[in-house]
Amino acid sequence: MKRRSPRLRIAASPCHSFKWGMKLAKDIRIGVFVCDCGSNIAGYLDCPSIAEYAETLPNVVFVKENLYTCSEAGINEIKDAIKDENLNRVVVASCSPRTHEPLFRESCAEAGLNPYLFEMVNIRDQCSWVHMQEREEGNEKAKDLIRMGVAKATLLQPQEPIQSEMDPKSLVIGGGISGMTSALALANRGYQVYLIEKTKDLGGLLRNLSKLAPSNIDAKELIAKQVEAVKNHKNIQLFTSSTIKEIQGYIGHYDVTVSTNGTEEKFGVGVIIIATGARVFKPEGFFNYDGKRVITQFELEALFKSKKFKSKNVVMIQCVGARDEERKYCSRICCLTAIKNGIAIKEQNPEAKVHILYRDIQAYGTENEALYQRSKQLGVRYIKYDQEKPPEVLDNTVKVYHHLLGRELELEQDLVVLSTPLIAGEDNEELSKLLRVTLDENKFFLESHVKLKPLDFATDGVYLCGNAHYPATIREAISQALGAASRASIPLAKGTMTVEPIVSVLADEEACRGCGLCVALCPYGALEIAQTEKGRKVRVIPVACKGCGICAATCYVHALSINSYTDQQVEEQIRAFLSG
Amino acid sequence: MCTGRVDPTMIAEAFINDADGVMVVGCHFGDCHYITGNVQGQIKVGLAERVLTYVGLSPKRVSFDQCSSAEGERFVKLVTDFNQGVRELGPLGNGDGLPAPELKEKLSIAKTILAKEKLRWVVGKFTVFVTEGNKYGEVFTDHEMWRTLDTIVMDEVATHQIMRELGQEAVAVKDLAARLKLPAPDVLRYVLALQRRELVDLDGVEGNSPRYKAVGPTAQVA
Ligand SMILES: Cc1cc2nc3c(=O)[nH]c(=O)nc-3n(C[C@H](O)[C@H](O)[C@H](O)COP(=O)(O)OP(=O)(O)OC[C@H]3O[C@@H](n4cnc5c(N)ncnc54)[C@H](O)[C@@H]3O)c2cc1C
Numbered sequence: 001m002k003r004r005s006p007r008l009r010i011a012a013s014p015c016h017s018f019k020w021g022m023k024l025a026k027d028i029r030i031g032v033f034v035c036d037c038g039s040n041i042a043g044y045l046d047c048p049s050i051a052e053y054a055e056t057l058p059n060v061v062f063v064k065e066n067l068y069t070c071s072e073a074g075i076n077e078i079k080d081a082i083k084d085e086n087l088n089r090v091v092v093a094s095c096s097p098r099t100h101e102p103l104f105r106e107s108c109a110e111a112g113l114n115p116y117l118f119e120m121v122n123i124r125d126q127c128s129w130v131h132m133q134e135r136e137e138g139n140e141k142a143k144d145l146i147r148m149g150v151a152k153a154t155l156l157q158p159q160e161p162i163q164s165e166m167d168p169k170s171l172v173i174g175g176g177i178s179g180m181t182s183a184l185a186l187a188n189r190g191y192q193v194y195l196i197e198k199t200k201d202l203g204g205l206l207r208n209l210s211k212l213a214p215s216n217i218d219a220k221e222l223i224a225k226q227v228e229a230v231k232n233h234k235n236i237q238l239f240t241s242s243t244i245k246e247i248q249g250y251i252g253h254y255d256v257t258v259s260t261n262g263t264e265e266k267f268g269v270g271v272i273i274i275a276t277g278a279r280v281f282k283p284e285g286f287f288n289y290d291g292k293r294v295i296t297q298f299e300l301e302a303l304f305k306s307k308k309f310k311s312k313n314v315v316m317i318q319c320v321g322a323r324d325e326e327r328k329y330c331s332r333i334c335c336l337t338a339i340k341n342g343i344a345i346k347e348q349n350p351e352a353k354v355h356i357l358y359r360d361i362q363a364y365g366t367e368n369e370a371l372y373q374r375s376k377q378l379g380v381r382y383i384k385y386d387q388e389k390p391p392e393v394l395d396n397t398v399k400v401y402h403h404l405l406g407r408e409l410e411l412e413q414d415l416v417v418l419s420t421p422l423i424a425g426e427d428n429e430e431l432s433k434l435l436r437v438t439l440d441e442n443k444f445f446l447e448s449h450v451k452l453k454p455l456d457f458a459t460d461g462v463y464l465c466g467n468a469h470y471p472a473t474i475r476e477a478i479s480q481a482l483g484a485a486s487r488a489s490i491p492l493a494k495g496t497m498t499v500e501p502i503v504s505v506l507a508d509e510e511a512c513r514g515c516g517l518c519v520a521l522c523p524y525g526a527l528e529i530a531q532t533e534k535g536r537k538v539r540v541i542p543v544a545c546k547g548c549g550i551c552a553a554t555c556y557v558h559a560l561s562i563n564s565y566t567d568q569q570v571e572e573q574i575r576a577f578l579s580g
Numbered sequence: 581m582c583t584g585r586v587d588p589t590m591i592a593e594a595f596i597n598d599a600d601g602v603m604v605v606g607c608h609f610g611d612c613h614y615i616t617g618n619v620q621g622q623i624k625v626g627l628a629e630r631v632l633t634y635v636g637l638s639p640k641r642v643s644f645d646q647c648s649s650a651e652g653e654r655f656v657k658l659v660t661d662f663n664q665g666v667r668e669l670g671p672l673g674n675g676d677g678l679p680a681p682e683l684k685e686k687l688s689i690a691k692t693i694l695a696k697e698k699l700r701w702v703v704g705k706f707t708v709f710v711t712e713g714n715k716y717g718e719v720f721t722d723h724e725m726w727r728t729l730d731t732i733v734m735d736e737v738a739t740h741q742i743m744r745e746l747g748q749e750a751v752a753v754k755d756l757a758a759r760l761k762l763p764a765p766d767v768l769r770y771v772l773a774l775q776r777r778e779l780v781d782l783d784g785v786e787g788n789s790p791r792y793k794a795v796g797p798t799a800q801v802a
């Protein structure tokens with residue numbers, strides 16, 4: 001068979017000195033199961049030849065080809081072989097560990113074999129599927145991968161799942177609509193909640209708003225109800241005029257220090273929700289903004305609230321300080337706010353003129369779209385402007401180039417309202433460091449995964465909702481707040497945490513000098529320096545560790561290792577690959 | 581396995597075992613399942629590449645690339661291009677700075693220094709130094725960090741080679757300089773530094789060049 005002519009070996013990503021295979025470890029008995037996956041694998045690869053090859057590998061004492069290794073019959077074959085053949089390592093060459101590793105591990109455990117003495121090789125996704133057109137090469141690659149799997153299996157060590165107790169209390173940071181909603185949801189499930197609000201009042205941005213779109217309810221009423229419920233809930237301990245001074249720990253065990261006007265209080269929690277909201281961008285230097293004749297939507301709402309609004313010719317300008325070079329994002333709520341406030345002006349005084357100068361209108365969802373249409377029916381005028389030719393605000397007029405008419409219009413005005421974006425909270429950077437969670441390019445908090453984990457951070461036990469994540473409407477903020485509370489309740493309800501033991505370990509305590517190099521690089525805050533009898537040493541917090549391996553690859557005295565991914569195991573795989 | 585787990589020594593190990601190329605492919609920045617694993621991976625692979633190419637490996641044999649699971653075509657192109665580059669060179673020792681047997685010897689020196697404290701400490705501080713700065717608050721650029729690492733690589737390789745040579749026999753500085761292909765004054769500087777650490781000692785004088793020999797086990801070199 002022709003393979004890799006001229007003899008070239010390219011090692012893919014996956015470090016002592018004997019060549020692989022020379023070491024026939026005593027008492028290592030490996031069983032290899034090659035799965036046909038019906039025709040998924042066997043349709044393209046020559047599974048019998050692969051199985052035959054596996055038999056020639058060091059320490060392999062049993063090989064079986066299965067039609068479907070994951071079927072009951074296949075699982076029983078693994079279990080029987082473990083017992084009958086005295087297997088102490090199992091390698092399954094089949095599909096993706098993402099879907100099937102838990103099942104095979106469990107099968108090993110049921111037959112009395114430590115589930116971490118199992119290794120999986122993916123010959124379907126990585127061989128039969130991607131090399132359908134190059135079957136021979138696919139077949140050879142499958143053998144390479146199995147040889148590597150067997151090499152690693154030889155060096156695998158048994159591991160025990162890690163268990164940790166959960167402190168059933170929770171912390172919610174930020175007392176806007178999102179924070180209050182999350183706090184109530186958790187408190188109603190019976191969990192003790194500490195709610196921390198920086199200002200002296202609860203309510204967040206809503207405290208300054210008038211009517212709320214799309215439901216047209218009074219912002220004051222909406223928050224009054226929530227504030228009342230929060231204040232009267234026996235499970236919620238409220239801290240106003242307070243900030244987080246310090247947070248240390250990990251899921252299940254956070255030590256929190258809160259400072260209230262200089263007085264500190266400490267308590268422990270198991271989970272944390274970030275609901276610190278956002279700020280309204282103040283458009284200093286944009287369109288002659290002065291806070292009197294040229295104001296923001298936020299300031300307009302204040303005029304409505306205090307019933308001081310009297311203007312007859314209002315020109316609103318959208319995307320002020322948004323979707324530009326400095327802030328590329330769309331703030332999403334400002335179009336809705338302009339539409340809402342245009343309607344409010346028209347309803348108060350149908351004679352009043354309202355022009356909304358926009359770049360694009362962001363009015364997603366049936367209700368927002370309906371509001372948009374209604375504003376048009378009421379006579380709100382929309383004029384699209386070009387970012388390159390922005391409107392010009394003069395003393396009593398606004399000049400705007402109408403790109404359809406192809407000429408400049410001059411609109412009379414006695415009030416200009418600028419729609420400015422919500423920008424990230426001022427404390428985000430500090431909080432992100434305290435909690436070891438990430439921010440996006442605009443300094444908003446960044447979720448773990450946009451689709452799969454939109455309310456979680458990559459760090460377990462910390463969740464997010466509302467404006468803290470990205471500008472949100474109230475409906476979105478509330479949905480997220482309820483969702484975040486649900487996510488947070490999962491570990492709270494479990495009481496104990498069980499985590500995979502594929503984590504960092506201080507394999508050589510003597511060597512560790514407690515330098516902290518690794519502590520600074522751990523993305524999960526899973527390492528800390530502890531004073532021990534032997535001096536300063538690193539301590540791994542297994543429940544916080546995700547096993548990324550940065551610490552092991554960094555440690556300058558090779559004191560840290562990763563269970564099931566030790567230097568020796570990985571190097572053995574490299575040697576096995578290259579010995580083929 | 582996250583690219584963050586890739587120890588620079590692993591890459592050296594692959595070449596020592598006759599790999600003709602090593603490609604490490606991680607996620608795009610900001611898209612890493614382990615948050616910053618790929619950032620560390622890139623730095624570690626970068627270090628390995630610098631050390632290995634310093635001792636003679638062609639830079640075309642090592643690469644760090646990024647690709648998402650949704651970029652199948654890009655992945656194929658990356659691998660095909662890399663493979664093509666390596667194929668053009670041929671097996672290890674072709675297109676490299678040295679023929680295979682000498683290169684292999686140098687690669688093992690490279691692995692040793694990649695496993696040692698000095699380089700590992702600096703590379704471990706890389707991210708902290710370019711973001712937060714050192715304890716005096718001095719923030720460095722990537723370029724400054726790599727320059728510093730390059731200097732350390734040079735010193736480390738020379739020191740280890742000298743220890744290897746002097747471990748076998750006593751050699752005069754001028755002969756050492758010829759073997760290392762380095763200027764004699766530089767070699768003398770390294771030797772004197774080793775003497776201060778009591779790792780080598782004066783053995784005599786040849787013409788006007790001092791001759792040194794190793795004392796104690798060579799493995800001690802840090
Ligand atoms: C002018 C305007 C009009 C709007 N109109 C509408 C509308 O009509 N309909 C609609 O659906 N939405 C509207 N919105 C959007 C609405 O304001 C948001 O949906 C809502 O405020 C989100 O609530 P939140 O709790 O996430 O954030 P916020 O309201 O910003 O609350 C965050 C809270 O956290 C506190 N906090 C911040 N940092 C810390 C810290 N470090 N420690 C402790 N506490 C902290 C803040 O003091 C604040 O109380 C409007 C927004 C603006 C600006």
Ligand code: SF4
Binds near residue numbers: 360
């Ligand atoms: S919501 Fe409208 S005004 Fe606000 S940034 Fe987006 S497009 Fe511009």
